[in-house]
Amino acid sequence: MINIVWVVMIVSGIVLAVVQDSPEIVTQATFQAAQAAVKYALMLAGVMSFWLGIMKIAEEAGLVRGLARLLRPFTSFLFPSIPSQHPAMGSILMNLSANILGMGNAATPFGLKAMGELQELNGNKEEASEAMCTFLAINTACLTLMPTMILGIRLSAESAAPAEIVGPTIFATAVGMGIAIVADGIFRKIYRRRL
């Protein structure tokens, strides 16, 4: 599916550029994006290093395991395939907490760490495991209590009530997360039957 989406995006864009007789847009867009990608990765490298350093301390001190144990009833329901003491559980919880609080920059390092740990448990390294699918379903449709970025924009646009969208955001994300968990469960069953 990702292959199709990728090709359709590129091909349809180029076809349109040909129709408009402006191929230089494509060239420019490609080079710009490629540069921006590396810039983003390097920026992420700094934040990543910092948070993974802090995470290592938390791990050594037993904090990650403690957090995982505390929320076990909730997580063992969502991730039956992960052993409850496994470090992946701690990273997943850290990632979700950061997402819920609207700290996107802090969430990504925890998320990538969680993926690394889930991959250790994964039998087929080329294919996503069930736990990975569940994690990403929750991650991309995560409950958000505080949309920090958009609040900043509303504030600078001189809104009379910048925070009035917080309630609607909590509602919309709660609905989205519910659907994501249900859909993940259904798709997982269908997929298992196909094997």
Place this chain on the structure above:
Amino acid sequence: MVEFIQNLSRWAVPVFLLFVPLYAMLRGVKVYECFVKGAGEGFAIAVRIIPYLVAMMAAVGIFRQTGMMDLVSDACGSVLQQWGIPPEIIPLAIMRPFSGGGALGIAAELIDAFGPDSFIGRLASTMQGSTDTTFFVLTVYFGSVGVRKYRYSLAVGLLADLTTFFASVYIVNRVFM
């Protein structure tokens, strides 16, 4: 309540950074050496995701800058308008799963053009705060560990995005109209 959550977000990082090293120190962990060991992995992960970032961002760049995205959103706009969804919002809805920065730019434009307290401004704010960059997250997260088959992840993610979009439209209509 809102203020409490806002303060929680503001203080979460500093409090976390105060608590973790202090607690670890008391437990006898060599905090500095431990930090450096953990941080060493950060760069490698960031470099590993570069190919996936380039692939995704280049495709999105072409799709957007050639005007293809505007075409698609025009096509969807006339249908969705019948359900009380303003056509101005469609580019944001389409952009959101692909690029966080691109979507933020569109949201900021809409808020600027229509005002933060207009219907479109509120809807754009709610949508921007509610959904995540599904494509981006999937490619980067799976890419970082070398997984190539995503199973049903993309379908679930997009289904959730669509749900959140309609939930945003519903709730903003309900609360502010």
